[in-house]
Amino acid sequence: MTAAGYRVAPARLDAVAGESGSRAEALASAQSAVAGEKLPAAAFGRVSESAAAAKTFEKTMTELGGKLGSHVSRLRTIQSGLTASAAGYRRADAQVAAMYRALLPEDPLPRAGNPAGVGGAADTGAWARAIAGNRVKVADALTAERARLAALTDAEEIARSRARIKLYEDILANDRQILRFDAGGNGRIAELVGHIEPGTRNVGLFVPGVNTQMSNFDAYAGLGRSLVAADPAGRTAVVVWADGVFPQGPVAQGPDAGYARAMAPDLKHFADDLRGEIASHAGSGVTLTAIGHSYGGATVGLAETHGLDVDRVLHVESAGMGHGVWSPSDLPASQAGVQRFSMTAPLDPIVLAQGNAWGLEWTGIGHGADPDVFPGVTELGTGDDADGSPLWGVSSHNDVLKPGSDSWTNIYRVLTAGGSVAP
Incomplete structure (x- = not known):
């Protein structure tokens, strides 16, 4: 409590809710163990008191299980209440903030000189509003996912649910800049890592590949964080874009170009929005690089057929240049000045997809040409891992x-052009 009244920290409410949930899970496990304790009547010896002793044991275990169940229920009620309260406070904050924004002029600061950058305190632009609105969505998703977890029994589903909860909690606790968010299905999300502001010179747009879903998004966001942290001048930002439905399984769905076809127009439009935010907050002289990993490479390639507005494209273990893209003539004139790079580690199974449609391209199978040998593409080596062992x-x-790793270093060099990028 402060002199002005009570100060509520929703992140702390989330943390305590998480602790209550962990305790509830531990007690629930103990309850299951107690319920499984069954002893035969002869367990205490073949004497007349044996059956009575067994009944007493059973009664004790039943009573203990009931008490544990009561505590589990109470803890989950507390968890639900705390999470709902945190979400309510965030929703109220967002509503009040929106009311104040409505009183402000549309663009109170010079567009090229906002010192706060995207999402900063002085920013009232579309992305700032999206970031604020998505905090509320994430808080609501956290409440729903915790309730969903309590009813799950499948080990894999439990692991994915816990991963989602961990992601949501981290987003809320660390004020992460979520630009797109939809918890439905496997989930859709995009995050800005770093800041787009005066002084920003390098912006990356990273698109992951097969098996991408909300539960593993943080692994790709971690790549963005590592690239941004590596620039000591703070001139680099990365958007990690997973705002689409990705194929699940490299064999069953990976060859299907339908997912990339659906995502490519959205990726193109997102890049247009990104260009606008860059112009508004960082001005001119900023280089935008699209980085596509695995299936994400094929998605970036198809987005190029829609006129993806980037300066550079980097294919990393890419499935291909995009369905139907076999030569530079298959790309629109807008892409003529794009610099392109590609890297594929030796014996990565992705080579089976690169440039191979198996005569089925007319059915929607395949991802176009092999990026490593596409005309005008600079092929980069993957080299060694951080421990010195070859990547293969x-x-x-x-x-x-x-x-x-050497490959990560090449990704960073392409993104920042901070030194020569040698094949």
Whole structure:
């Protein structure tokens, strides 16, 4: 409590709710263990008192299980109440903020000179409003996911649910800049890491690949954080874009270009919005680089057929240049000045997809040409992992994104042009 009244910290309410949920899970496990304790009548010896002792034990376990169940129910009620309260406070904050914004002029500061950058205190632009609104959506999703977790029994679903909860809690606790958010299905999300502000010179737009969903988004957001942190001058920002429905399974759905076809126009329009935010908050002289990993490379490639407005494209273990893209003539004139780079580790199974439609392209299968040999593309080596071991084989597909590896260094160099990018 302060002199002015009570001060509520929704993040703290979320933290306590999480603690209550953890305790409830622990007690629920104990309750299950107690319920499973069954002893035969002869467990206490073949004497006349054996059956009575067994009944007493059973009664004790039943009473203990009932008490544990009562505590579990109470803790989950507390958890639900705390989470709902946190969400309510955030919703009220967003509503009050929106009321104040409505009283302000549409653009109270010079568009190229907002010192706060995207989402900052002085920013009243579309993305700032989206970030504020998505905090409310994330808080509501956290409440719903905690309730959903309590009813799950499948181990894999439980793990995914817990990963979502961890992500939502971290977003709220650390004021992460969520630009797009939809918790439905496998989830859709986009996050700005770093700041777009005067002085920003490099902006990356990273698109992940097969198996991307809300529960593993933070692994890709971590790549964005590592790239931004590596720039000591603070001139680099990265948007991690997973605002689409991605294929799940490299064999069952990976060859299908339908997912990329659906995402490509949205990615193009998002890049247009990103260009607008860059112009408004950072001015001219900013380089925008699209980085597509795995299926994300094919998605970026198809977005180029729609006129993706970027300065550079980097294909990382990419599935291809995009369905139907076999030569530069398959790209619109708007893409003529785009610099392109590609890297593929030796014996990464993705080579089976690169440039191979298996004669089925007319059915929607395949992802166009191999980026490594596409005319005008500079091929980069993947080199060694951070421990000095060569990157190759199945594990290299994702290991190329690890900070400290030669491949990560090449990604950073393409993004920042901070030195020569050698093949």
